Each structure stands twice: as structure tokens, then as C-alpha cells.
Amino acid sequence: MELSDKVGTELAGKVALVTGSTGGIGAETARLMAAAGAEVVVSGRNAERGAATVRSITDAGGRARFVAADLTDPAALRRLAEAAGPVDILVNNAAIFPGAPTVDQDPGTLDETLAANVRAPYLLTAALVPAMIAKGSGSIVNVSTMVARIGLPGLSVYSATKAALESLTRTWAAEFSPAGVRVNTVAPGPTRTDMVLATMGEENAEQFAKTTLLGRLAAPREIAEVILFLASDRASYLTGATLAADAGRTAV
Numbered sequence: 001m002e003l004s005d006k007v008g009t010e011l012a013g014k015v016a017l018v019t020g021s022t023g024g025i026g027a028e029t030a031r032l033m034a035a036a037g038a039e040v041v042v043s044g045r046n047a048e049r050g051a052a053t054v055r056s057i058t059d060a061g062g063r064a065r066f067v068a069a070d071l072t073d074p075a076a077l078r079r080l081a082e083a084a085g086p087v088d089i090l091v092n093n094a095a096i097f098p099g100a101p102t103v104d105q106d107p108g109t110l111d112e113t114l115a116a117n118v119r120a121p122y123l124l125t126a127a128l129v130p131a132m133i134a135k136g137s138g139s140i141v142n143v144s145t146m147v148a149r150i151g152l153p154g155l156s157v158y159s160a161t162k163a164a165l166e167s168l169t170r171t172w173a174a175e176f177s178p179a180g181v182r183v184n185t186v187a188p189g190p191t192r193t194d195m196v197l198a199t200m201g202e203e204n205a206e207q208f209a210k211t212t213l214l215g216r217l218a219a220p221r222e223i224a225e226v227i228l229f230l231a232s233d234r235a236s237y238l239t240g241a242t243l244a245a246d247a248g249r250t251a252v
Contacts, residue, residue: 007061010232012037015087017080019071019124020094022049024193025143027056028224029091034062036228041084042066044094071120072112081127086135089231090128092121092165093143095158099199102156110157117161122168129176138181139231142169143223146189146246162187166242173240182239184230189246191218213248 016033020026022044034040034057042053042064050066057064069080071094096116098109125140132138147155148162165185172183190196190209196217197205209217226245229235244250 007034008036010036011089014038014089015041015085016089016091016231017041017043017084017087017128018091018093019043019069019120021091022046022053024195025188025191025220025223025227026091026093027053028220029093029227030064031057031060031062032221032224032228033089033231034064035060036232038063038089040064041087043069043080043084045070071124072115074119074123077120077123078127081124084128086131087128088132088135088138090125090138090140091143091227091231092124092140093227094120095143095161095195097195097199098157099154100157101154105157113157113161117158118164118168121165125168125172129172129181132181133176133179136180138176139235140172140176140181140183141227141230142166142183142185143227144169144185144187144242146187146244146250148187149244149250169242170240177239182230182235184235184238184240185242186223186226186230187242187244187246187250188223189218189244189249191220191223193220209247211249212246213252216247218245218247 016038018026018030021030021042030040030042042050044050047068054064054066067083069076096113142165144162144166147159169185
């Protein structure tokens with residue numbers, strides 16, 4: 001996707017931090033937010049891919065910078081929060097997506113997934129939300145998954161961490177929204193990302209996508225559009241909500 005040469009104004013004057021934005025849903029979200037006028041802090045582990053995301057934004061007239069961070073490392077999280085500075089929008093998108101039956105799941109991967117998918121958004125939110133509260137406004141969007149609501153073999157760890165993130169959304173909304181900070185979740189269905197295809201394989205992913213009402217994989221941009229909506233003032237009366245962007249898979 002290429003951005004329009006004309007940068008919009010919907011998010012003008014706002015700073016957005018998008019974790020895991022070196023590819024997939026995160027990169028598309030970063031591009032859309034930059035196209036809407038936000039200054040975007042792109043974050044991830046791969047500096048080369050991060051630079052490519054930033055370049056795609058700046059070449060289209062947007063503003064972005066890259067901050068490398070391994071979100072399984074609490075010290076790296078602190079450095080990311082400091083480097084980002086005060087933000088208006090936080091998108092907790094970065095995640096690890098392990099696939100293994102419960103009896104075969106190794107403890108190391110379990111711990112790493114809990115660290116990336118639960119501890120990282122928890123600590124990053126705790127570090128950045130005070131500035132939002134002081135300002136009296138802000139939007140936090142957590143990225144979950146439809147498998148937080150349905151049981152699928154081999155995804156016990158991933159689904160459990162995302163269910164925890166949805167629970168945090170509700171608690172954080174109760175804690176922060178009276179001060180003007182909205183907190184919401186988008187729960188995508190099967191999406192054509194490198195992470196999904198690497199874990200499931202393209203054929204399996206395509207077959208699984210056929211179980212949705214629309215019968216296909218989502219494009220990363222389709223999910224990014226929902227994230228942009230939740231982050232924007234168009235969703236000004238939404239907080240504590242989880243929006244299912246899963247082609248109806250959890251509706252029937």
C-alpha cells in the first residue's frame with residue numbers, strides 16, 4: 001500500500017506509538033495514522049524493516065521515526081516509553097504467535113509469549129498513560145484475536161494471552177476513561193500476515209478463512225482501518241469495547 005500524497009488532518013497534532021509496526025497489521029496501522037496526520041513512532045525488533053516502514057511514510061509526506069525495542073525485555077520497554085515521549089495514541093499490537101498442543105508447549109516459549117503479549121502492553125500502558133491522564137485525553141487500542149473467544153487446538157498460549165489483554169481493556173477503561181482516556185480492543189479474524197502464514201501455513205490459513213461468513217483472509221489494511229477508527233474521535237463514545245473484525249466468525 002502507498003499513502004496518498006496528501007496527508008490528512010484527522011489525527012493532526014497527535015503522536016501515535018504503534019508496537020510491532022515493522023510489518024503486517026502494525027505497519028498498515030502506522031501508515032494509515034500517518035496519512036491521517038499523526039506523527040508515528042514505529043517500533044519493533046527489526047531495524048531494517050522498521051526503516052522501510054518509516055520510509056514508506058515519509059516518502060508520502062508523513063512523519064515517522066523508528067525506535068527499536070524487544071518487548072520481552074522490561075528495560076527495553078522503559079527505553080521505548082522514554083524515547084516515544086508523551087503520546088496521544090498507543091496501539092498495543094506487537095505479539096508472539098506460538099502454535100503447539102498444550103502437552104508439547106515448552107516453558108520457554110510460554111514465558112516469552114506471556115512477556116510479549118501481556119506484560120509488555122501492561123508495562124508500556126502504565127508508563128505512557130499518566131501523560132494522557134494529565135492531558136485529559138488519549139486513546140489506547142489493544143490488538144487481540146478472535147481465538148480469545150473460540151477454542152482452537154494448538155493455540156492455547158496465544159489465545160490465553162489475548163483473552164488477558166481483552167480483560168485488561170475493560171479494567172483500563174474503568175480506570176482511565178473517567179480521566180478522558182479511551183481504551184478499546186480490536187479482535188481480528190484470520191489475516192494475511194507473515195506471522196499467520198508462517199505459523200499456520202498458507203493452505204491451512206486459507207482453509208480456516210473459509211469458515212468465516214465472508215470466506216476469506218483479511219488484508220492487514222482492513223484490520224488497520226478498524227484500529228484507526230477506534231483511535232480517532234469518530235469513536236469518541238466507545239471505551240471498554242472489543243470490536244470483532246473477523247468476518248462474522250464469532251457471531252454465528
